[in-house]
Amino acid sequence: MILINNNTKLVVQGITGSEGSFHTAQMIDYGTNVVAGVTPGKGGHTSDSGIPIFNTVQEARDKAGANTSVIFVPPPFAADAIMEAVDADLDLVICITEGIPTADMVKVHSYMAGKKTRLVGPNCPGVITPGAGKVGIMPGFIHQEGKVGVISRSGTLTYEAVHQLSERGIGQSTCIGIGGDPIIGSNFIDLLKLFNEDSGTDAVVMIGEIGGTAEEEAATWAKENFKKPIVAFIAGTTAPPGRRMGHAGAIISGGKGTASDKIAALKSAGIAVSESPAGIGELMEKVLNK
């Protein structure tokens, strides 16, 4: 397992909003150790789920021992929330918020350089280590404990892949939604590095989509460095160029970021690519039985 484990002590930024409060209850239900919430101005109160609320992330860390944060703050204020969590020196920040202005994320990206905090997201479903904890909005019950890692730019397509794995009795070590925005905290390579060193992970599912070149870069890196098998799927073979396909980052621009380029790069790195989104679990089964 990576990122989320039994030592995770979670603070929920935006715990009193409708999303934050709903998902806090869901995460607690799953067994996640939620130790604090942050909503400026509501410090000293407790949330609907009985979690102590603080005015700042620093207080949540100092007084409740939080080491990981999840952010449900609305888009205009989310970049600030990320930087606050980085400033408080947390180990990991997972930003669920969709719709953060790119210019704000460019600033966050620059602010984080040289800091120890790792960011996952934004615009992502979060991270789950089945059995240990879920930090995000994914349905916990589709997951099973096991040894396959999942890294994906998507939300529901990740659930689809996990569902296919679990259906075949293939459990997951940790599943990470890295987010559908053009600027994200952790990319495929960052997480492949962690899975490479994780003795609890035997293989990885990688789900990419059109836009950018993160998959190509990951393919090149994995060819030289990754010691475990990878099964990949790239969404958007049928997407027209120049259109933003739901995710802000899913756009083919200037002829770059097509699915066929990505698939070719992955294949040339020796990675097994599923042609169909329905064939991810089956292909992983084949790869594991080799």
Add this chain to the structure above:
Amino acid sequence: MNIHEYQAKEIFRKYDVPVPKGGVAFSVEEALKVAKTLDSNIFVVKAQIHAGGRGKAGGVKIAKNLDDVSQHAKDILGKTLVTHQTGPAGKKVARLLIEEGIDIFRELYMGIVLDRQSGKYVFMVSTEGGMEIEKVAAETPEKIIKEWIDPGIGLQSFQARKLAYALGLEGVQVKQGLKFMFALWKAFSSSDASLVEINPLVVTGSGDVMALDAKMNFDDNALFRHPDILEFRDLSEEEPSEVEASKYNLNYIKLDGNVGCMVNGAGLAMGTMDIIKLYGGEPANFLDVGGVANPETVANGFRIIMSDRNVKAVLINIFGGIVRCDRIAQGIVQALNEVKVDIPVVVRLAGTNAKEGAQILADSNMDFIVASGLAEAAEKVTAAIKE
């Protein structure tokens, strides 16, 4: 969001980025009126559509007198331009930009875009102005010179100087070029643009540096803080069904196929389009109904899909996470009571309460084709089309 060239030039003027004198015209009379105010003896009549390649398609004409302006305006207004960016259907011209003619000494290229890999904005210039920049990037990448901008400190003088000298600017042009670049960076960063492109950027006979063309795109996520830019949105440039969908916060993109699809989540929606194609069908659209698919959104989704007459069957693919499949199923049944759908509808529900959802569909006595897996759903919907 895209805007027209004349609108981008309005933004340029606001930030003191030099552009030719000119104005927008919606009719031949207005074109003449604008031309008369320009105090010039040569004019340019430019079609305003949201696509590049207008010149080659006959959308840009030089006029040597007011009669020519009138003639060109008459010719171009209402004309459908087909360029490499419009698709085969082309785009009808409803607006013109009338500008003074400029004495061009050199044609250059300048642009600012987001570099996703470094997480920074990149300022680019090239001496190959007037060419298709994607072509230059592919064939002679060394002819595009780049400077990465730190968002905290912005464009620095030394960077602008490097770019100016790379463009081969000389003497007084260097100072003009620097001023131009700082103004452009200000226009870009103050308006949450995702792209600005000037092709060509020109050096005039008298040594001025000027934006002959102007293209700006904006980050949709940031439009909430730019109501002035939002006003530049030209709905007539967008697909009517997409405009309609955006009113209901539905993420819909019309395509050319015949299998409609309705999916929750963007990645799964793309994956669903892909698998339709893989099984021999052609997707008619991308439609992400989002995380809060309720009866109303499902009904609106159906209305939009059914407004496309090419659609011969519909595939609904929902992976219930937080959204419960039984509620989605209720939504589908309710929607089909409101919207007339006389073509096959294949429904695939998975995840939270999928069984309960399937039961609701079965009990409704409506003609659904139920599929349990994604592959089965694709198979059934493409089979339904062939019948």
